[in-house]
Amino acid sequence: MNPTVLTIIISSLGLGTTLTFIGSHWLLVWMGLEINTLAIIPMMIHQHHPRAVEATMKYFITQATASALLLFASVTNAWTLGEWSLTELLNPTSATLATIALALKIGLAPMHFWLPEVLQGLNLLTGLVLSTWQKLAPFAILLQLYPLLNPNLLMLLGVLSTIIGGWGGLNQTQLRKILAYSSIANLGWMIMILHYTPHLTQLNLILYIIMTLTTFLLFIMFNSTKINSIASFSSKSPLLSIIALMTLLSLGGLPPLSGFMPKWLILQELTKQNLIIPATIMALMTLLSLFFYLRLCYATTLTMNPHPLNMSSSWRTKTTNPNLLLTLSASLSILLLPLTPAISTLMI
Numbered sequence: 001m002n003p004t005v006l007t008i009i010i011s012s013l014g015l016g017t018t019l020t021f022i023g024s025h026w027l028l029v030w031m032g033l034e035i036n037t038l039a040i041i042p043m044m045i046h047q048h049h050p051r052a053v054e055a056t057m058k059y060f061i062t063q064a065t066a067s068a069l070l071l072f073a074s075v076t077n078a079w080t081l082g083e084w085s086l087t088e089l090l091n092p093t094s095a096t097l098a099t100i101a102l103a104l105k106i107g108l109a110p111m112h113f114w115l116p117e118v119l120q121g122l123n124l125l126t127g128l129v130l131s132t133w134q135k136l137a138p139f140a141i142l143l144q145l146y147p148l149l150n151p152n153l154l155m156l157l158g159v160l161s162t163i164i165g166g167w168g169g170l171n172q173t174q175l176r177k178i179l180a181y182s183s184i185a186n187l188g189w190m191i192m193i194l195h196y197t198p199h200l201t202q203l204n205l206i207l208y209i210i211m212t213l214t215t216f217l218l219f220i221m222f223n224s225t226k227i228n229s230i231a232s233f234s235s236k237s238p239l240l241s242i243i244a245l246m247t248l249l250s251l252g253g254l255p256p257l258s259g260f261m262p263k264w265l266i267l268q269e270l271t272k273q274n275l276i277i278p279a280t281i282m283a284l285m286t287l288l289s290l291f292f293y294l295r296l297c298y299a300t301t302l303t304m305n306p307h308p309l310n311m312s313s314s315w316r317t318k319t320t321n322p323n324l325l326l327t328l329s330a331s332l333s334i335l336l337l338p339l340t341p342a343i344s345t346l347m348i
Contacts, residue, residue: 001046012039013133020137024086026074029141030067033105036137037063043126044118055121059130062114066104073097086141090148099149099157102138107180108157108187109164116168116180124225127176128216131183132209139190139205143198151195159278161188166288173227175219178292179212182251185289192282193266196273199347204262207336211251211259214329218244221326233300240322244300246334252293253286258336265344 012035019032037060045056077094078084090098100111107115119127142149165185172178186208190201218240224230233241250257255264263286270279322330336343 001043005042009039009042012036013129015039017133017137017140021140026078026084026086029086030071030074033070033137033141034067036134037067040126040129040134043129044122046126047123049121051121052123055118058114058121059118062118063105066101069097069101069104073101086144090145092150095145095149096153098141098145099153102142103157103191105138106135106187107184108191109160109184112161112164112184115184116177119176119180120174122176124176124216124220124223127179128213128220131179131212131216135187135205135209139201142191142194143201146194146198149195154191154195155275155278158188158190158192159281161185161191162282162285163188166285169292170288172292175225175227175230175296178296179215182289182293183208183212185285186251189263189266189282192278193269197266197269200262200265200269203343203347204266207258207262207333210329211247211333214243214247214326214333215251217326217329218247227296227299230296230300241301243322243326243330243334245297247330248293248296248300249290250333252290254290256337258333261337261340261343265340 016032016034016036016039019035020029021032023029023032041056041060044059045052073094074084076097077091080091080094081089083089104111119130122130161184165181165183165188168184169178169181172181186204190204190208193204194201218233219225219230221240222230222233222236224233230244233244246257250259253259253263263283267279267283270276270282
């Protein structure tokens with residue numbers, strides 16, 4: 001891609017997210033989301049491949065629908081209450097419409113159908129942007145609106161997302177689809193606790209972005225898109241195969257890794273709120289997510305890449321040494337659990 005075009009796209013992504021972060025007016029926030037959506041579309045369609053074109057069209061139609069619904073919610077709120085401020089009174093109808101629109105934007109169940117298909121049609125780098133950066137702007141709106149939103153609707157979206165995210169990833173062989181269902185399940189945990197303890201939502205979002213960044217960087221380094229292709233990790237770089245193992249288990253929420261921290265704190269808070277049944281369902285659904293992470297771990301570290309005689313060996317000129325970004329993100333993905341008390345104090 002032309003460096004000038006790439007600079008404009010990255011600047012637009014940053015501008016759209018920043019407008020949403022700092023905006024307190026419904027139209028300004030909506031403009032930020034639109035700039036964010038339009039900026040990533042050239043990155044998605046850059047491959048000029050039928051799957052990329054299909055994924056781009058699905059993403060555009062979905063995001064346009066969500067944006068129209070969010071704009072309708074803001075106009076309805078201004079019509080009934082005469083207020084365009086984001087943090088002022090919110091009409092119950094507008095609150096419900098805004099919640100559904102933002103759930104559609106980030107891929108919460110049952111509005112999740114577009115996310116696995118779109119992520120499957122993209123390359124790994126664009127998929128990384130879609131799975132991490134594109135989640136920031138909608139969550140910035142949700143974190144401002146959380147006192148005005150319906151907690152029962154948020155709870156329903158959270159429980160459905162953890163169930164579908166766990167079940168959906170069980171029979172997948174494509175890594176990008178597995179990461180899409182992983183995203184749906186993790187978003188369910190974030191949205192579940194949003195109304196009660198928003199700082200836990202922020203903590204979960206930050207850790208999810210760090211762990212997803214590490215996972216995508218590992219797959220990009222080895223150019224892996226299927227479960228079968230990650231069997232060569234251990235032969236190419238034993239160190240990176242161990243890092244991949246620990247990161248995937250952390251993404252599944254297994255102690256004593258960093259990913260266990262938000263799930264532990266969220267279950268504790270749900271228990272304090274007497275939400276025993278939703279907490280139990282979410283904890284059980286995490287076991288399903290952990291199962292397909294264990295499948296990836298098994299393929300990464302416990303299998304050997306088959307090399308029959310009629311198969312040409314891969315020419316390895318690309319370095320597989322971890323760079324600074326991968327080292328930092330992997331360390332944060334694995335080693336943060338002992339700092340839970342300090343992090344909880346800082347986030348409050």
